[in-house]
Amino acid sequence: MSEDHLTPSVNPPVDVTSWKQARDPRDRSRAGIKARNAAPLESHAVWQVRSGRREAISLLEEQSAIRVPELIPLRYKRMSISPFTFYRGTVLIMTNDLASTPVTGIPVQCVGDAHIGNFGIFRSPSARLVFDINDFDETAIGPWEWDLKRLAVSVxxxxxxxxxxxxxxxxAVLQCVRTYRERMKWFSEMxxxxxxxxxLDVEETLDRFETSGSKRNPVLREAAMKALLKDNDAAAAKLCRYEGGKLRFKSNPPELVPINELTDYADPEALQARLDTLLESYRHSLYDDRRMVFDHLRYQDSARKVVGVGSVGQRAWTSVWIARDIDDPMMLQMKEATYSVLEHYCGASRYATHGERVVQGQKLIQSTADVLLGWSSFMAEDGRKRDYYVRQLWNGKGSIDIDNLNASGLSDLSRMCAWSLAHAHARTGDSIAIANYMGGTDEFDQAIASFAVSYAEQNDEDYAVFKKLVKSGDLPCAK
Structure with a gap:
């Protein structure tokens, strides 16, 4: 396992290993209700807002210490745009906070960073657009309620x-939690x-929302239409050029830098050799049928690509391949996988590498995973082994323009996210116990909605400290 593993900064570990799932549904139901003794429904509402938390920002600096140094100013710049972009980059802070709150002790394969921006649209192997979770960097075993609180606060x-x-x-928050609760009960009875x-089929879901009285939502419809156009051809057309009989990446630093332009690497040929090793190791992580698909591809070029907000600074590469000919491109993304924030508080992953942790977690909680999903490790330029997971860059991926959601759009999107989260937890945890813990009234919904307000205010307080440190120069921030 990678040695880039931080130790818990404040709170002791949370026990999610002692839960023993009963075989009989009635016993599982009783166990869920009994869990209210340890964590009463109303206890989830409680969060005491604290101001001036310099120690919370120190957690971000701990993360930054193991990332690409030259990209940290870009990370902080993206986080500094608004309280919401700050929230997207502070999953470690929130997880550290959640570790001090009551938990039911019922484990699931958590997403780890289940905010509303980490759900989206992609094309399934059957060529249908589905809606699901789309970020798995932090996935690990943990308390189901942490994922739900992360989602509710983001709404x-x-x-x-x-x-x-x-x-x-x-x-919108109440709709989100109610949908999670009702879907969990539904899954528990199936x-x-x-x-x-x-x-969750995208077209069917949007049609159902509109039939049931919701206004037609142009933001979600537009995201679905764009997803249909985001394929390998579109990715190659945007990111690559044709040169010397091959596809080569365009240069757009720091977001996209071809490997032969990475001046911090003394020997580009040595870098290419390490990437070749990464891809060969990745090949062996695939099932035979997926390996046959990969073996039909011919390598063209690679580049370093910056992705996301909270992920900025983690090493990420993209490579372009062709299958039949130059008009049949395939784009792969190789993204570094480090420790999950959940591992600080819930115990280390059982997988040998963090790349495998991410991939196996994704397969467990996502309804239809990418057919070329795999993992790898290789020796980096500093002589340290780094873990990666590999997937297609674009396979009908569609992100939601959350900056332009009206009240109806936010409510609809939160319901879709909650449905997907409940499905992930029902697949990997004790759905009967979770459903019976929450019960059939809105008491739990109201508690989480109250927590969401308090923690949003905590996020505002932490954001103010962050902005002050950026302004003073204590945190580096790109112009």
Missing amino acids: EICGRANKLKTKDRRA DYLDAWYEH
Whole structure:
């Protein structure tokens, strides 16, 4: 396992290993209700806002210490745009905070960073657009309620960023939690394989929302239309040029830098050799049928690519390949996988590498995973082994323009996210116990909605400290 593993900074580990799932549904139901003794439903509402938390920002600096130094100013720049972009980059801070709150002790394969921006659209192997979780860097075993709180708070913060009224934000968060609770009960009553195969078809879901009275949502519809156009051909056309009989990456530093322009590497040929080793190791992580697909591809070029907000500074590469000919491109992304923030508090992953942790976690919680999903490790320029996971760069991926969601759009999107999260947790945890813990009233919903307001205010306080440190120069920030 990678040695780039930070130790818990404040809170002791959370025990999610002692839960023993009963075989009989009635016993599982009773166990869920009994879990309220350790974590009463109303206890989830409690968060005491604290100001001036310089120690919280220190957690970000701990993360930055193991990332690409030259990209840290870009990371902080992206986080400094708004309280919401700050929230997207502070999953370690929130997880550290959640470790001091009551937990049920019912484990699932957590997403780890289940904010509203980490859900989206992609094309399934059957060529249908599905909606699901799309970020798995932090996935690990942990308490299911941490994922749900992360999602609920993000709905509240997104609503504030979009200047929605207080009542509309509250309504969206309540819809989110209610959907999670009701879907979990629904999954708990299904045959297990039927629940496993369920998925959220985008067109059918949007049609159903509109039939049931929701206004037609142009933001979600537009995201679906764009997803249909985001394929390997579009990625190659945007990122590459044709030169010397091959596809070569365009140069757009620091976001996209071809490997032969990375001046911090003394020997580009040595870098290429290490990437070749990475890709060969990745090949052996694939099942035979997926390996046959990969073996049909011919390598063209690679580049370093900056992705996301919180992920900035983690090493990420993209490579372009062709299959039949130059008009049949394939784009792969190789992204560094380090420790999960959940491992600080819930125990180390059982997988040999963090790349495998991410990939196996994704396969467990996503309804339809990328057919070329795999993992790898290689020796970096500093002589240290680094873990990676590999996937297609674009395979019908569509992100939602969350900056332009109105009240109806935020409510609809939060319901879709909650559905997907409940599905992930039902596949990997004790759905009967979780459903019976939450119960059939809105008491749990109201508690989480209250927590969302308090923690959004905590995020505002931490953001103010962060901005002050950026302004003073204590944190490096790109211009």
